[in-house]
Amino acid sequence: MESQYKGCSVNRGIESGTREKELGVANKRKIIRGFDLFLRVAAVVLSLSAAVVLGADRQNTTVAVMLVPTLPAVNVPVTAKWHYSSAFVYFMVANAIACAYGAISVLVITLANREEKPRVATMILVFDLMMVVLLFSSFGASLAVGLISYRGNSHAHWRKVCNVIGKFCHQGSAALGLSAVASLVFFLLVLSKILNLATRENIWLA
Amino acid sequence: MESQYKGCSVNRGIESGTREKELGVANKRKIIRGFDLFLRVAAVVLSLSAAVVLGADRQNTTVAVMLVPTLPAVNVPVTAKWHYSSAFVYFMVANAIACAYGAISVLVITLANREEKPRVATMILVFDLMMVVLLFSSFGASLAVGLISYRGNSHAHWRKVCNVIGKFCHQGSAALGLSAVASLVFFLLVLSKILNLATRENIWLA
Numbered sequence: 584m585e586s587q588y589k590g591c592s593v594n595r596g597i598e599s600g601t602r603e604k605e606l607g608v609a610n611k612r613k614i615i616r617g618f619d620l621f622l623r624v625a626a627v628v629l630s631l632s633a634a635v636v637l638g639a640d641r642q643n644t645t646v647a648v649m650l651v652p653t654l655p656a657v658n659v660p661v662t663a664k665w666h667y668s669s670a671f672v673y674f675m676v677a678n679a680i681a682c683a684y685g686a687i688s689v690l691v692i693t694l695a696n697r698e699e700k701p702r703v704a705t706m707i708l709v710f711d712l713m714m715v716v717l718l719f720s721s722f723g724a725s726l727a728v729g730l731i732s733y734r735g736n737s738h739a740h741w742r743k744v745c746n747v748i749g750k751f752c753h754q755g756s757a758a759l760g761l762s763a764v765a766s767l768v769f770f771l772l773v774l775s776k777i778l779n780l781a782t783r784e785n786i787w788l789a
Numbered sequence: 790m791e792s793q794y795k796g797c798s799v800n801r802g803i804e805s806g807t808r809e810k811e812l813g814v815a816n817k818r819k820i821i822r823g824f825d826l827f828l829r830v831a832a833v834v835l836s837l838s839a840a841v842v843l844g845a846d847r848q849n850t851t852v853a854v855m856l857v858p859t860l861p862a863v864n865v866p867v868t869a870k871w872h873y874s875s876a877f878v879y880f881m882v883a884n885a886i887a888c889a890y891g892a893i894s895v896l897v898i899t900l901a902n903r904e905e906k907p908r909v910a911t912m913i914l915v916f917d918l919m920m921v922v923l924l925f926s927s928f929g930a931s932l933a934v935g936l937i938s939y940r941g942n943s944h945a946h947w948r949k950v951c952n953v954i955g956k957f958c959h960q961g962s963a964a965l966g967l968s969a970v971a972s973l974v975f976f977l978l979v980l981s982k983i984l985n986l987a988t989r990e991n992i993w994l995a
Contacts, residue, residue, distance in 0.1 A: 667944040723929030738873040
């Protein structure tokens with residue numbers, strides 16, 4: 584009888600150990616999914632903010648222009664808008680797509696059932712990678728135009744414009760900063776998934 | 790005796806079936822690795838070509854400038870070099886890094902032994918992802934400057950320069966095209982690895 588009880592308690596010990604392990608894995612999964620969703624929401628907010636900040640970026644000012652050296656300078660009105668540069672248009676489109684996709688991905692991940700999850704996760708990872716490409720290329724394009732606006736290019740005779748439209752340039756820089764962080768968040772999402780997948784044992788050998 | 794022989798032949802049949810399966814998997818692995826190495830060599834050649842084509846891009850020409858309306862135009866010498874634009878400098882650095890990394894990755898993959906392979910493959914995938922970011926952001930930056938060179942920007946009073954330095958612009962476009970393909974090759978390398986990893990059964994559930 585004693586040995587029977589002993590065997591029973593050992594079995595119970597193994598069962599409770601397995602349950603604890605399962606609970607541990609489930610908790611780990613929950614934490615990873617929670618962090619993933621937090622990053623996604625952050626990416627949505629950041630790319631939306633970048634698009635809104637650049638979309639609302641507009642400056643009306645006047646520049647004193649000397650038309651004839653002997654006459655006094657004439658004040659010419661100058662307006663700066665984001666859609667005057669094709670790089671900023673691309674930036675807007677890229678951030679709008681990233682924001683919309685981010686929101687859709689949060690919904691899809693939350694609503695997918697257990698059977699659909701593997702396929703959904705693969706699709707999401709591929710689209711995340713596309714967002715990395717989209718956001719970093721648009722960031723590069725906008726930064727290049729921003730640098731010419733700030734410093735000009737003496738070789739091409741492109742004069743800097745940020746001394747005239749300073750407010751527009753500062754707001755544009757803020758939009759660029761927000762988009763840079765959104766790009767890094769999507770990069771982090773892809774990187775974490777890749778490391779999560781690739782560090783499994785023997786995954787590369789099969 | 791007959792039944793013994795029969796059992797033996799069944800065993801042999803199973804063994805040969807397993808061997809065939811193993812051979813099939815080994816062949817598939819070889820094909821995938823061969824394709825991966827082919828893509829890497831292509832990326833090295835393309836990014837090297839992009840850097841060389843832009844590095845050799847230089848044009849000396851003259852522009853007729855009217856200094857005083859009553860006097861005849863004066864021919865002013867104009868020189869165009871890639872390092873006159875910070876976007877092109879970034880493009881050169883990005884393509885040089887991608888080329889060097891691509892060559893190192895081919896060596897590392899070829900020389901890694903069986904035990905090192907999983908770690909090496911993970912590292913390579915992470916670095917591939919970084920190359921995607923580097924190349925696409927530099928492509929975006931250079932394309933933005935290239936577009937201003939071709940079309941100018943009337944709002945910022947940046948005049949197009951490609952009507953003067955046409956040869957420089959054409960060679961620059963070729964470099965951009967080569968780098969775009971190199972970027973897509975690195976993107977394809979990351980995408981194929983991701984799909985290869987992610988489509989394994991239950992990979993996302995563990």
